[in-house]
Amino acid sequence: MAQILPPLKPIPIKDRLSVLYVEKGHLDVLDGAFVVVDKTGVRTHIPVGGVACLMLEPGTRVSHAACALAGRVGTLLVWIGEAGVRLYSAGQPGGARADRLLYQAKLALDPDLRLMVVRSMYAMRFGEAPPQRRSVEQLRGIEGARVREMxxxxxxxxxxxxxxxxxxxKAWDAGDLPNRCLSAATSCLYGVTEAAVLAAGYAPAVGFIHTGKPLSFV
Structure with a gap:
């Protein structure tokens, strides 16, 4: 039997909606497209492949068909906490593309390119150019001192x-109130940032200022 519809091909990331949050519903597939069904049975269609990343908040169930469709059209599924303050799991980052991962690895493995990235990140964070003739380790130390002063x-x-x-x-209650508040806010920020890194097709573990940890880039 001849195929009626052409095979699905991922839409370029630049032509997609970046992120869509789904909460308290059942993500399934209907007529070849994503559909979210709420508890009253109301269906909301999501253009197939038109979203780069679906953020699945608490109360969301996902069918096998929806996971399979996401893999075919290059839509990243990310299981998050409420409002994105936690990241629990993720599907295939970057819509099965390797070009951004390879580019990230190239920058991280070349000492000169890595230093260039670190200097750019420093300037972006503090709004001024970093000191000249400083290594990555020295810039990391300067950054830490400036953050503590901040x-x-x-x-x-x-x-x-x-x-x-x-x-x-391991001892949450041992910290004073300002440190506990700062730790809680940082944890929330890490969840949102990790989701953004994955949605863009990069690896959270491949960092530049920091290395050797699962969230070095975060």
């Missing part, structure tokens, strides 16, 4: 008693 300055501005950045991941 904590002090912001604490003074808002009247918060600040001693130092000090926390123990």
């Amino acid at each position: 904590y002090k300055r912001i604490a003074t501005k808002y009247g918060v008693e600040w001693k130092a950045r000090n926390y123990d991941t």
